Amino acid sequence: MSTKALSPETSLDLYRTLFLCRRSEELIIRYYPENEMRTPMHMSMGQEAISVGVCAALGDASQVLSSYRSHASFLAKTRNPDLFFAELYGKASGTAAGKSGSMHLTIPEQGFLGASGIVGSGIPIALGAGFANKKQRTGKLVAVFFGDGAIDEGVFWESLNVACLMKIPVLLVCEDNGLAVHTSTGQRRGFGSITEIVRNFKTVVKDLYTTDVESIYSATSEAILQMQEMDSPAFMNARCCRYLEHVGTGTDFDQGYRQKKEFEEWFRKDPVRLQRDRLLQLGFSEKEIASLERETDAKIEASIAKAKAAPFPLPEELYRGVYYEND
Numbered sequence: 001m002s003t004k005a006l007s008p009e010t011s012l013d014l015y016r017t018l019f020l021c022r023r024s025e026e027l028i029i030r031y032y033p034e035n036e037m038r039t040p041m042h043m044s045m046g047q048e049a050i051s052v053g054v055c056a057a058l059g060d061a062s063q064v065l066s067s068y069r070s071h072a073s074f075l076a077k078t079r080n081p082d083l084f085f086a087e088l089y090g091k092a093s094g095t096a097a098g099k100s101g102s103m104h105l106t107i108p109e110q111g112f113l114g115a116s117g118i119v120g121s122g123i124p125i126a127l128g129a130g131f132a133n134k135k136q137r138t139g140k141l142v143a144v145f146f147g148d149g150a151i152d153e154g155v156f157w158e159s160l161n162v163a164c165l166m167k168i169p170v171l172l173v174c175e176d177n178g179l180a181v182h183t184s185t186g187q188r189r190g191f192g193s194i195t196e197i198v199r200n201f202k203t204v205v206k207d208l209y210t211t212d213v214e215s216i217y218s219a220t221s222e223a224i225l226q227m228q229e230m231d232s233p234a235f236m237n238a239r240c241c242r243y244l245e246h247v248g249t250g251t252d253f254d255q256g257y258r259q260k261k262e263f264e265e266w267f268r269k270d271p272v273r274l275q276r277d278r279l280l281q282l283g284f285s286e287k288e289i290a291s292l293e294r295e296t297d298a299k300i301e302a303s304i305a306k307a308k309a310a311p312f313p314l315p316e317e318l319y320r321g322v323y324y325e326n327d
Contacts, residue, residue, distance in 0.1 A: 014213050015275045021048040021072045022272045029249045037088045039101030044072035046243035049271035051076040053216025063111050065122040065144040068103040070115035073145045078110045081303035091310035098313045120153035127159045130170035143171040149180030163233035164202040172235045177242040182257040204234035211271040241266035
C-alpha cells in the first residue's frame with residue numbers, strides 16, 4: 001500500500017502512542033505475577049498499529065468502542081495510563097471505580113464509550129452512537145473495534161445492513177488476527193474473503209494487510225473522506241498477529257493450534273520497531289527517540305505507582321451502577 005508522507009511531527013506522535021501501548025503491556029507482563037492486578041488480561045501486543053492509526057486519523061472529537069482486547073484502543077484514544085492502570089489494579093480512581101477490570105474499560109468524557117467482554121456487542125452500540133450523532137448533527141465519527149470472531153455473529157451483519165440503509169457514519173474495524181480464541185478462520189467459515197462479501201453492501205471497504213501504522217492512518221483518513229462523500233458507513237478489515245495467548249500474559253505456541261513460525265514472520269514487521277526505524281530515516285536522532293521512550297517509561301511507571309498506592313473502592317460502591325441513578 002502506498003502511503004502519503006506525513007509530517008515528521010505526526011510520525012513522531014504516532015510512535016509516541018505506539019510506544020505507550022507496547023510499553024504499558026510490557027510492564028503488565030512484568031508486574032502481573034505480583035497478583036495485584038486481579039483481572040483477566042487480553043493483550044493487544046502485535047495489534048497496536050490498528051488502534052493507533054485509526055484513532056489518530058479520527059481525531060480527538062471522535063468516539064470509540066472496543067472488544068475485550070481493549071488495551072491498545074483505550075490508550076490510543078485517551079493516552080491516559082493513570083486511569084488505565086488504576087482500573088487494572090481495581091482501585092477507586094479507575095475508570096469504573098475498580099469494578100470493571102481490563103475487559104470493560106470506559107471513559108465517555110474522553111471519547112472512549114466502552115469495551116465489552118461479549119463478542120460483537122459493541123457493534124450495535126456504536127451504531128446507536130452514530131445514529132445519535134447524525135440526528136444531533138454533532139459531526140462526530142464513531143469507530144468500533146472487534147475481532148474476526150465477531151464476524152461470525154449475526155449482530156455484525158444486522159448492524160452493517162442497518163448502517164448502510166440508514167447511512168450511519170460508523171467505522172467498523174475488524175482486527176483480523178485469524179483466530180476466534182483458538183479456532184482459525186478456515187475452520188469457522190464457509191466463505192473466503194470477508195471484504196468481497198461486504199463490498200456488496202453500500203459501504204466503504206478497506207482491506208489492509210500491513211503492520212505499518214502510517215499506512216493504517218492514511219487508509220483511515222481516506223475512508224473518512226469517502227464516508228463523507230458517499231454518506232455511508234465504512235468497514236475496515238485489518239490483518240494482524242496476536243503475539244500472546246488468547247487471555248494471559250504468556251505465549252501459547254505449545255498448544256498446537258497455531259505455529260510459532262507465523263508469529264516470527266509477523267514479528268519481523270513489528271509495528272513499533274517499524275515506526276522507530278522510520279523516525280531514524282526521517283532524521284530524528286537516536287538520542288531524541290530514546291528521550292521520548294524514557295519520558296513514556298517514567299509516565300507509565302508513575303501511573304503504576306499511583307495505582308498501587310490508591311485506595312480500593314468502599315464496600316457500598318458494590319451497589320452503585322447496578323441500576324440507573326439520577327444524581
